Amino acid sequence: MFKDHLKYLVCPKCRTKLFKSEFEIVRHIPRFVSSDNYAGGFGLEWNKHARTQYDSYSGSNVSEKRFFEETKWPKELPGEIILEVGSGSGRFTEHAASTRAMVISLDYSYAVDANFASNGAKSNVLIVQADIYNMPFQYGSFDKLFCFGVLQHTPLPGKSFMELPQYLKTGGSLVIDVYVKKHFSRQLLNSKYWIRPFTKRLNPEILYDITSKYVNFMWPLARLFNKLSYGRNLNWFLMIADYGGKFTLPDNILREWAILDTFDMLSPAYDYPQTLETVNQWFHDAHMTFVEVHYGYNGIEARGRK
Ligand SMILES: C[S@@+](CC[C@H](N)C(=O)[O-])C[C@H]1O[C@@H](n2cnc3c(N)ncnc32)[C@H](O)[C@@H]1O
Structure with a gap:
């Protein structure tokens, strides 16, 4: 200061x-x-x-x-x-x-x-x-x-x-x-709201570890899905925050964003x-x-x- x-x-x-x-x-x-x-x-x-x-x-x-x-x-x-x-x-x-x-x-x-x-x-x-x-x-x-x-x-x-x-x-x-806040039927398609009641209670270090392993494991498949129409939506449904096609970023940065934002969906105490x-x-x-x-x-x- x-x-x-x-x-x-x-x-x-x-x-x-x-x-x-x-x-x-x-x-x-x-x-x-x-x-x-x-x-x-x-x-x-x-x-x-x-x-x-x-x-x-x-x-x-x-x-x-x-x-x-x-x-x-x-x-x-x-x-x-x-x-x-x-x-x-x-x-x-x-x-x-x-x-x-x-x-x-x-x-x-x-x-x-x-x-x-x-x-x-x-x-x-x-x-x-x-x-x-x-x-x-x-x-x-x-x-x-x-x-x-x-x-x-x-x-x-x-x-x-x-x-x-x-x-x-x-x-x-x-x-x-x-x-x-979307209509109830559309909100239901947002899979993070099903998982959050469980994940928001996890120790953040443990949740971060699980999230980064999951995203890294799924990443090659997520890249393939991303090429399909609605593939990006599918990735988000599978809890991979995929910005490929939305932002022009190199693959390694897209993966970092995916880990960061997937954790960001699952961990906050409040999401209103x-x-x-x-x-x-x-x-x-x-x-x-x-x-x-x-x-x-x-x-x-x-x-x-x-
Ligand atoms: C999703 S992040 C957004 C950060 C940044 N504005 C951005 O868009 O990259 C939400 C931020 O709000 C902060 N936050 C949550 N509750 C807060 C509070 N009561 N007072 C101040 N900041 C708060 C969190 O610590 C977190 O860094």
Whole structure:
């Protein structure tokens, strides 16, 4: 943590100025929660795959494209302050930081260590371990806030969403995405929901071991299936997160993504997909303006202004 980043932190309870002696800094990261929480599987996943989804690792522009197309923010934002909630390994932190805005990037799990390894040396990035329900920032202090792939993995997605707007300045931009809840008959075809009741209770290390062995074993067959029409759907049904044909990535990277995302389907403690109506209602209840809610990256994507 850079010394002058202390000014971005406040006491999460009383919102007054914080002194260095009032919170822990472990491995350069301010920590407001212990890592022993429901997001431990994410900590494991993002440290095992600290670089897998980084464009600077895969040689693609998958994360950059998603970040700018989903936020619709300009590529240059000097002087602005962005809050990222639920950063994982920090693959989007990299692109937020490229705008030259000050980026404050938070996660509940020890994924923050992976993010720090990639982005922590940048003077316009502050990485913090804290809980969406108790963030150590001043209300009304951010120009922009994004929260990708997180809300469905929190115990109360609607409550989590309602936490976010209060940190924005008036006129500030909020962008989220969340898994889509399909009709019951289609949800039944999503095999992860049959298996999760069992797998989410497994020790993450054991589950990761099983998942990587399974994906590695199935991979040659999955490549063959991928060539058939609907073969990619078949692979997903067989619990192999297959992005072949969707993203242009080398085979070894596709396999890494498959292990990462298969584990990501099976391990989270919470997985509560949402409908367009619910997300619209969230933005309405938060009195956001210029609201756009539609199907997009990762299910449903939504934008609004405070
Ligand atoms: C699926 S990952 C998404 C990571 C990243 N946004 C991405 O798309 O690559 C979900 C992240 O949300 C974080 N998360 C879950 N509950 C949280 C909470 N209560 N507060 C903050 N982050 C949370 C997890 O630790 C995890 O890193």
